[in-house]
Amino acid sequence: MLAALKFEINVGDADPWAASSRPALLAFGAFLGAFLFIRTSARLMRSPKVPWWPGSVTSGDLHIHHLVWGIVLMMLAGFVSLTPIDSPWHEIMAVLFGIGAGLTLDEFALWLRLKDVYWADEGRQSIDAVIIAATFGGLVLVVGFPFATNGGDLVLAVDIGLAVIFSAICILKGKTSTGIVGFFLPLISLVGAIRLAKPNSPWAHRRYGESKRARAEKRFPARRSRWRELIGGAPTAD
Secondary structure, X not given: OHHHHOOOOOXXXXXXOOHHHHHHHHHHHHHHHXXXXXXXXXXXXXXXXOOOOOOOOOOOOOOOOHHHHHHHHHHHHHHHHOOOOOOOHHHHHHHHHHHHHHHHHOOHXXXXXXXXXXXXXXXXXXXXXXXXXXXXXXXXXXXXXXXOXXXXXXXXXXXXXXXXXXXXHHHXXXXXXXXXXXXXXXXXXXXXXXXXXXXXXXXXXXXOOHHHHHHHHHHOOOOOOHHHHHHHOOOOOO
């Protein structure tokens, strides 16, 4: 982080097209592709105008959510990847892991709340989780390891510790994207950690009085998130 604060981020080994980075790139692409496919499929199944789409008609009491298949794929790919495998199996496992992650995070809100809130307002948390994961994965591919390793173990530990603290404060203040990006660009998370928290964040609930929360509500007015609806579909009206 100390190096990153001086804008000396090490990106020399972050070529996403290098042979060593190819599995990560394939996993990232498979993750995005699986999420877009399953979310589009769910929206088509929901639409009364597309009765021919597979899954639009269900029968019986048992419904296996696609997060189950995602968990199975991630476990399979993870266990196989622990064995000494070579190309192309390494790349194949990376793709399977990415697909599993996409299927699982698309229903993040369901396994977080232990109930089917896919089309409820709470279901928007799945979209948030996918955006956070995609942002983190993309930054890993582009930036690589964001900390300087030539200053010794103590400097590295301090860098990582400060990055985690600043990012965690941002997340607690309701600025999740700022916290994720700021882990790689610490100046961003430092600014986000200093500035006002969002009114509905855990930080505001625990630490803000009425006057400061009023300031937060004025700074962050409630808005309908149209871009989340564009990605994930509009929630069901109460």
